[in-house]
Amino acid sequence: MNILIIGGTRFLGRHLVDAALARGHTVTLFNRGKSNPDLFPQLETIQGDREHDIGKLAGRTWDAVIDTCGYVPRIVRLSATSLERSVGRYVFISSISAYASLSKVGVNESDPLGTMEDETVEQITDVTYGPLKVLCEKAVQEVYGERALIIRPGLIVGPNDPTDRFTYWPVRVARGGDVLAPDGPAVLTQIIDVRDLSDFTIKLIEENVDGVFNATGPDYELSFGTLLETCKQVSGSDARFHWAPVEFMNQNNIAPWSDMPAYLPETGEDAGFARVDVSRAIKAGLTFRPLHVTVRNTMEWANTRPAEYEWRAGLKPEREQELLNLLKG
Numbered sequence: 001m002n003i004l005i006i007g008g009t010r011f012l013g014r015h016l017v018d019a020a021l022a023r024g025h026t027v028t029l030f031n032r033g034k035s036n037p038d039l040f041p042q043l044e045t046i047q048g049d050r051e052h053d054i055g056k057l058a059g060r061t062w063d064a065v066i067d068t069c070g071y072v073p074r075i076v077r078l079s080a081t082s083l084e085r086s087v088g089r090y091v092f093i094s095s096i097s098a099y100a101s102l103s104k105v106g107v108n109e110s111d112p113l114g115t116m117e118d119e120t121v122e123q124i125t126d127v128t129y130g131p132l133k134v135l136c137e138k139a140v141q142e143v144y145g146e147r148a149l150i151i152r153p154g155l156i157v158g159p160n161d162p163t164d165r166f167t168y169w170p171v172r173v174a175r176g177g178d179v180l181a182p183d184g185p186a187v188l189t190q191i192i193d194v195r196d197l198s199d200f201t202i203k204l205i206e207e208n209v210d211g212v213f214n215a216t217g218p219d220y221e222l223s224f225g226t227l228l229e230t231c232k233q234v235s236g237s238d239a240r241f242h243w244a245p246v247e248f249m250n251q252n253n254i255a256p257w258s259d260m261p262a263y264l265p266e267t268g269e270d271a272g273f274a275r276v277d278v279s280r281a282i283k284a285g286l287t288f289r290p291l292h293v294t295v296r297n298t299m300e301w302a303n304t305r306p307a308e309y310e311w312r313a314g315l316k317p318e319r320e321q322e323l324l325n326l327l328k329g
Helices: 011-022 050-057 073-082 129-147 168-175 194-206 224-235 246-251 279-283 291-302 317-328
Strands: 002-006 026-031 044-047 062-067 087-093 148-153 155-157 178-182 191-193 211-215 240-244
Touching: 002 011, 011 026, 011 194, 026 050, 044 050, 050 073, 062 073, 062 194, 073 129, 087 129, 087 194, 129 148, 148 194, 155 194, 168 224, 168 291, 178 224, 178 317, 191 194, 191 291, 194 211, 211 279, 224 291, 240 317
Parallel strands: 002 026, 002 062, 026 044, 062 087, 087 148, 148 211, 155 191, 178 240
Antiparallel strands: none
């Protein structure tokens, strides 16, 4: 198959390229050439900004396009309409943030989606991100109908992740010593290895599948205790986990998700965050590699980064020590 990828050189995009090539497909990239421009020298790359240069794709045909970086509905609609006669299927990478609420345990693809009063707003914030993704989905579906494939991932993790929202834990646990952990060992999280997501996406394209799929994992309830113990086993460290109760975190301004990556309290609007229903995707062929493989590969990749790398998530060592001292009393 011939596959066009909008983006293709950052996190999910580069792994989609790897997955497609591994399965014998031909890949063309369309991007601005700003992120890792030399990553795939063997591939045809059409350089341009989709808002202004989408015309560079005119006269070409592909079996499918994968839109990895659509956030603004107006621009996604422009891409969709411009490519309507050029591609057989439009694959849009959305997010579980598209749902109106994750307070329900077991949110599935038919649950209500987020809305915004002013649909002309294009500024991406924590509040608008989800509803904007919804409007992007609708733009693709209106243009492509049954030729539209919408994938809603949860927290994507693994090698080359620029966010550190998972990477923090394998690296921090490997460092050993006293580790501040969120809530308690039974609290849940959901993640999907970027390579499993990529393989699943390419599989659906091969099978001409349409519709909407939640895509997170694994296929069992993953507790933070299991996650951190797996990190400890993989690294062989002497890490000792100290679980900070929610009240302690609130009192000391420890922010879920940023200070405590991959964690949100299992209350209120986030009660179902780590219990999203992915049964439809599993039935369609989504599979998961073992957690220890994801942890090991993530740590190996992270260790190739410069020593002065500035982390984007997690606690700085001095702040963590300060909080551990407080927790121990």
